Amino acid sequence: MTAPAAATQRLCICADDFGMSAGINAAVLDLIARRNLSATGCLVLREAWPWGLAALRRVDAARVDVGLHLDLTPPRSPGAEEPGLCPLVLRCYARSMPRARLRQTIAEQLSRFEEGLGRAPAFVDGHRHVHQLPMVRELLLEEVSRRYAAAPPWLRNTRPGGLALKPRVIHALGGRALVRDAALRAIPTSRGLLGVYDFAGGVAGYRRRLLAWLSAARSGDVLMCHPSLAEDAGTPHQEARAAEYTVLAGMAFPWRDPRGGQVELAALSAGGLRTGA
Helix, strand or coil: CCCCCCCEEEEEEEEEEECCCHHHHHHHHHHHHCCCCCEEEECCCCCCCHHHHHHHHCCCCCCCEEEEEECCCCCCCCCCCCCCCHHHHHHHHCCCCCHHHHHHHHHHHHHHHHHHHCCCCCEEEEHHHHHHCCCHHHHHHHHHHHHCCCCCCEECCCCECCCCHHHHHHHHCCHHHHHHHHHHCCCCECCCEECCCCCCCHHHHHHHHHHHHHHHCCCCCEEEECCCCCCCCCCCCHHHHHHHHHHHHCCCCCEECCCCCEEEECCHHHCCCCECC
């Protein structure tokens, strides 16, 4: 008998933080050119956002999803560190965030994306996963429904792909509620999230993790990454970003799993891979 064909999983590898720095922009554009990414999320409030726009406009939207990386913790000045995340999380859970101001910043970031790219975002997620927090997710879903009722962008589901603690904590901050509430509005979401780690381990550690994530990937998952080609003032996790770029630049897709099957890269907006709609 002929053995059954090994399964092919269609995965979205998404580089977060486009617009944070020139080094990140350069790494993302290079990996797109190598066909080693299928999405990137943009920080439209950051200093380097305008610098990469011309090149980003030329990216094939059928092959690469370009989305908004909603940013609620921008630095107070260029080159400064980002504010801590815990105060924002606590205020969201206490529902003490100024609702009008939060609604305004969500709308302004969507508008800035549209003005820069000349189109709606293919997806929306959150820098530091803020898109799933209470208050934030409610206002985000309202704005997405209002702007894009006919063809809403997909949202990132943080459902973890394993049992490690950090991804489970991230998901516990609002992931299940986001998917539930998005489904009620017929807004699609990705299947699950890979790529969460502690930014330690260097090139060898990241390569080992990446291969494990690829083996665990299922169609419709997002594998987030944070590559950079240069050190830039104020950019967190610079050594890890450089290691991620080195490993990702050396990959070839489709990737064949030694245990059988393969992984192809896909833009989730290309169709058939999104859940919740």
